[in-house]
Amino acid sequence: QQKVQQSPESLSVPEGGMASFNCTSSDRNFQYFWWYRQHSGEGPKALMSIFSDGDKKEGRFTAHLNKASLHVSLHIRDSQPSDSALYFCAATRNNNNRIFFGDGTQLVVKP
Amino acid sequence: GGIITQTPKFLIGQEGQKLTLKCQQNFNHDTMYWYRQDSGKGLRLIYYSITENDLQKGDLSEGYDASREKKSSFSLTVTSAQKNEMAVFLCASSMGTGVYAEQFFGPGTRLTVL
Numbered sequence: 001q002q003k004v005q006q007s008p009e010s011l012s013v014p015e016g017g018m019a020s021f022n023c024t025s026s027d028r029n030f031q032y033f034w035w036y037r038q039h040s041g042e043g044p045k046a047l048m049s050i051f052s053d054g055d056k057k058e059g060r061f062t063a064h065l066n067k068a069s070l071h072v073s074l075h076i077r078d079s080q081p082s083d084s085a086l087y088f089c090a091a092t093r094n095n096n097n098r099i100f101f102g103d104g105t106q107l108v109v110k111p
Numbered sequence: 112g113g114i115i116t117q118t119p120k121f122l123i124g125q126e127g128q129k130l131t132l133k134c135q136q137n138f139n140h141d142t143m144y145w146y147r148q149d150s151g152k153g154l155r156l157i158y159y160s161i162t163e164n165d166l167q168k169g170d171l172s173e174g175y176d177a178s179r180e181k182k183s184s185f186s187l188t189v190t191s192a193q194k195n196e197m198a199v200f201l202c203a204s205s206m207g208t209g210v211y212a213e214q215f216f217g218p219g220t221r222l223t224v225l
Contacts, residue, residue: 032210043201043216051210086151097161097208103153
């Protein structure tokens with residue numbers, strides 16, 4: 001069973017709109033999360049990490065973590081066409097050498 | 112900053128052929144990874160290496176071999192290419208392991224098997 005589940009599979013928002021992504025870990029040991037973004041033809045690049053309950057804001061990006069439910073979300077306000085990409089949630093744990101990626105959410109921001 | 116270089120960028124092979132992909136990083140990172148990505152979907156870990164001369168299997172190691180020749184380089188071999196196989200192979204590196212270890216990715220090698 002996959003350790004990280006993401007929804008939705010794809011998302012379309014208008015330019016200037018809010019894009020929201022969801023992610024859940026199925027393993028209670030994996031409660032440290034990263035968000036990565038991959039533009040077409042490139043490798044993924046880390047956007048932000050979140051390890052504590054609550055919100056973490058970096059510019060237009062806000063992540064929210066609820067450790068009790070192992071649910072993490074990512075919100076992009078004022079979405080731009082350049083935000084169009086594949087967004088991955090990834091989970092890891094202490095004393096572990098690796099990280100587990102979800103299947104990703106494809107975002108399209110329409111001008 | 113640093114960079115991860117993957118060669119070749121495109122690789123076309125024949126069924127049954129042994130194919131080798133190469134990855135170099137100049138971050139001076141200890142840990143390196145190989146992932147496979149199908150059809151723009153999720154990343155599946157093939158092999159990783161936490162230090163020079165170390166090799167750890169991931170979830171998809173069957174059909175692949177890997178070699179960490181030195182700290183800066185990590186190679187992946189497809190032992191017998193499967194007909195009609197198409198995938199992107201991504202190399203990544205990180206400073207150590209653990210929750211704080213951000214992974215840095217290369218641009219990928221795109222494999223097509225005829």
